[in-house]
Amino acid sequence: MSTHTLAVLAENKPGVLSHIAGLFSRRAFNISSLAVGPTQDERVSRFTIVVDGASTPVDQVCKQLEKLVRVLKVVELSEGGAVERELALIKVRVDPAVRGQLLEVAGVFGASVVDMSPTTLVLEAVSSPAKLDALLAMLDSYGTCELVRTGRIALARGAGVITDDGPASTAFPEPAETAA
């Protein structure tokens, strides 16, 4: 599955989420995950939207998103060019006999234990989506009984900053000049 991560800056106004979600449903675009929250500028919200490139024309998604009046900027983050994180809380049923083993697995993945009962424990994991998937696969054999994930958030690596001004992100490539 080829996933594409979009950073979308939008005005922090009522109805913006439904405009964006509505666009995806109306155009039959598939969202793999969506996370939204405020930015350093209180007037601006940032959406991180992950779309599946195999089933959804990503270029169309960007262009249609840009047309929404309340959307300020759409940037596709390149694979590997961005730090991507997801938070998961996982409740695992665990026999006291294998609890030690489980803690070891959690340790390997950098997950921490945030709650414990005689028969369950809750892990908190913050990691890249791939690493998180690997952890979940490992936990399956113990018995994951409840899972909640935030959806991906992402920030481009390096000194570059995505701001809500500057040129639109879906510029067309200039055609090659043909000899007249």
Added chain:
Amino acid sequence: MQELTGAQALVRSLEQQGVEVVFGLPGGTILPTYDPLLSSSLRHVLVRHEQGAGHAAEGYAWATGRPGVCMATSGPGATNLVTALSDAYMDSVPMVAITGQVGTSLIGSDAFQEADITGITLPITKHSELVTDVARIPAAIAEAFHVATTGRPGPVLIDVPKDVQQATGPWSWPPVMDLPGYQVPGPPSPTAIRAAAALLVRARRPVLYVGGGVIKSDSHADLLRLAELCQAPVTTTLMARGAFPDAHPLALGMPGMHGTYPAVAALQEADLVVALGARFDDRVTGRLADFAPRATIVHADIDPAEVGKNRAADVAIIGDLRLTMAALADAVAAALPDGAALPDGAALPGGAAGRRATAGTADWLAVLASWKRQFPLRYTQDSDGPLKPQYVTERLSALTGGEAIIVAGVGQHQMHAAQHYSFTRPRSWINSGGAGTMGFAVPAAMGAQVGRPGELVVAIDGDGCFQMTAQELATCAIEKIPIKVLIFNNGFLGMVRQWQELFYDERYSSVELGTAIPDYVKLAEAYGCVGLRCERPDEVDTVLDKALARTDVPVVVDFRTHDREGVFPMVPAGRANDEIVLGPEFSADEQRAATRREMEI
């Protein structure tokens, strides 16, 4: 600073915006606004159904190029606007809808006549806003008009709770618009223009594929210049009829499912298709993979999302189409050396402006001319009947010199009107293209007539369509809006009947309306209109003359048209344009020749 109620501010904002007419119907939650409306400079046209208000606003916008405005109360009033909003969205019609909403404190409580109209219309508006602060009303209205009319036009809905209309707030005009995320494409890239011009000058088989954008951007004059300079044939889509004169030698007529053979075949054989404000709609392309298979594509549009959406563009020109068309015509003129001779000194249609530096399009135009001769729009009108819709349309075209404003419903009559009326100018063809909304014609004609009061506005409507919105005849009669409505009464949902004939083994399921009920003449009279009937070909001119002569009252004519007449040519849905069917007026040999399409250039 002056203080106004929200309702006063709303009405004052509309005045400031230059609005002259509002189509609407009042109710509980919009009552505060109807009060200042009474003493304003705005004309309010009281419709009989809010859908009529919506289509009237659309017709006004199509005919004038200015945004149409409609108004309704909350709940059912607002939901009655939905079809028209959807229609305007599909056809990029600039329109502002204002709805009342239940009081702010009641929102979400299932209050009387509450409906989440911004939610309902989210996917069918360019933008919408629920205004919760009285101080925002002027800005919300100004922004609505700005968004509706700039860039790719479209409908905008402003929902105003009753208490916000009643509250008092500061008034100032012009307000500061707050649209940081809204960008209007400007001029096109000069590089893209040069690339397109270079392709146009060199093409041997170019076609200009002209869409509604050319009409919306008022760039028909540059289209004529461009076509004549390049000697490129022009096809005008259902949205663009009138953008190029049909009588011009370079005109091919309409492309698509019911397009002319020369238009459909020219696109299939073209080596260059220049799409101007068109969107490669499935009704034009047929099966997409087989559309214009040999063509390089230049796509000029104001909406970046349309370019590459259906068909990849080799050269994309994004920007204001008016600037694009002017720049493109200039670039082509510059690319052609001055005084370049024509091959063999051939006479050019379009006169002295046309000249070619290259091998030219003369051979191509000769092929197209032969197709026009061999495969014209063909029908047979026997002198003793039955009456053919094509014949009525052609007589109307002749009697009005192609100068009437024609408004169509949706169905066979719409296609016959689009095919057989010979358009001479832009904004003289108004229809529901993208949405295909039955019931569009009568109210849209009403809106068009209000926008262009001195002109002849003629609705060509189906008997099925007419019955969906006929009640606006009352509005027309009372408001003295003298539209002419020609009903092509074939007693059937004709277009659906045609599909059942062709694709469902002639099993006719729920398509027969009957011709006699209602009695359209009596119905017209009951609505205070003149009612006429025409059943025979030899009466057509007399009846049309009589109908067109009345400028004081609306006129309805019941044309009893042939119930079996189909619309041809036809590309069956989902099939390739190369599978175009000429129809029963052509022999098997002719069909074979059309399919084989031998040509050598």
